[in-house]
Amino acid sequence: MRFSETPLAGAFLIEPEPIADPRGFFARTVDREAFAAHGLDADFVQASVSFNARAGTLRGLHFQRAPHAEDKLVRVTAGAILDVIVDMRPRSPTRWRWHAQPLDAASRAALYVPKGFAHGFVTLVDETEILYQMTTPYVPGAGAGLRWDDPMLAIEWPIRTPILSESDEAWPLLVPGAFDDEDAFP
Numbered sequence: 001m002r003f004s005e006t007p008l009a010g011a012f013l014i015e016p017e018p019i020a021d022p023r024g025f026f027a028r029t030v031d032r033e034a035f036a037a038h039g040l041d042a043d044f045v046q047a048s049v050s051f052n053a054r055a056g057t058l059r060g061l062h063f064q065r066a067p068h069a070e071d072k073l074v075r076v077t078a079g080a081i082l083d084v085i086v087d088m089r090p091r092s093p094t095r096w097r098w099h100a101q102p103l104d105a106a107s108r109a110a111l112y113v114p115k116g117f118a119h120g121f122v123t124l125v126d127e128t129e130i131l132y133q134m135t136t137p138y139v140p141g142a143g144a145g146l147r148w149d150d151p152m153l154a155i156e157w158p159i160r161t162p163i164l165s166e167s168d169e170a171w172p173l174l175v176p177g178a179f180d181d182e183d184a185f186p
């Protein structure tokens with residue numbers, strides 16, 4: 001596996017290193033020790049699949065509030081997405097900066113999204129499927145979100161009129177002091 005840190009510290013692109021033979025290839029996708037060497041927790045407790053029928057489907061930007069913050073490992077198993085993360089960590093020098101990472105099934109690359117980040121994506125082709133692994137269980141009441149089109153974030157999405165859930169249309173816009181609570185994130 002090749003680990004490349006994104007411009008937002010602690011968030012990594014993790015690319016498999018295939019071992020090829022006439023049948024195809026073999027590649028490791030999770031290795032507790034290799035992850036730990038980069039400061040990453042690989043003790044995943046849940047995994048989930050997100051299927052998206054249409055290109056232009058945008059999910060996010062999501063996170064779980066304290067004490068349920070989660071690390072996520074996100075990969076695409078069919079299709080392609082632009083994956084977007086937002087640094088919400090109160091003490092981070094890159095707080096409120098975003099990073100957009102293309103991910104697709106062909107590359108089999110994964111994005112490691114640490115605690116303290118909001119996460120979302122837009123699908124680039126029909127029938128796109130995403131596989132998540134999470135280090136913290138899903139807790140319905142702990143879910144929260146940022147608006148994909150929040151002017152304070154000014155994320156450069158590749159489309160202007162995405163397919164959205166009602167809840168993703170309704171997240172509040174950021175205001176000064178939002179999420180400054182030191183207990184919310186590491």
Ligand SMILES: Cc1cn([C@H]2C[C@H](O)[C@@H](COP(=O)(O)OP(=O)(O)O[C@H]3O[C@@H](C)C(=O)[C@@H](O)[C@H]3O)O2)c(=O)[nH]c1=O
Pocket residue numbers: 048050059060061062063072119120121132138165
């Ligand atoms: C995320 C999640 C949802 N659900 C349920 C709640 C609801 O009935 C249904 C759909 O939930 P949502 O609308 O929140 O699904 P979705 O908008 O796809 O939420 C996901 O978005 C991306 C961007 C992420 O980063 C994920 O962590 C997750 O927040 O599935 C679970 O049972 N377990 C889970 O882990």
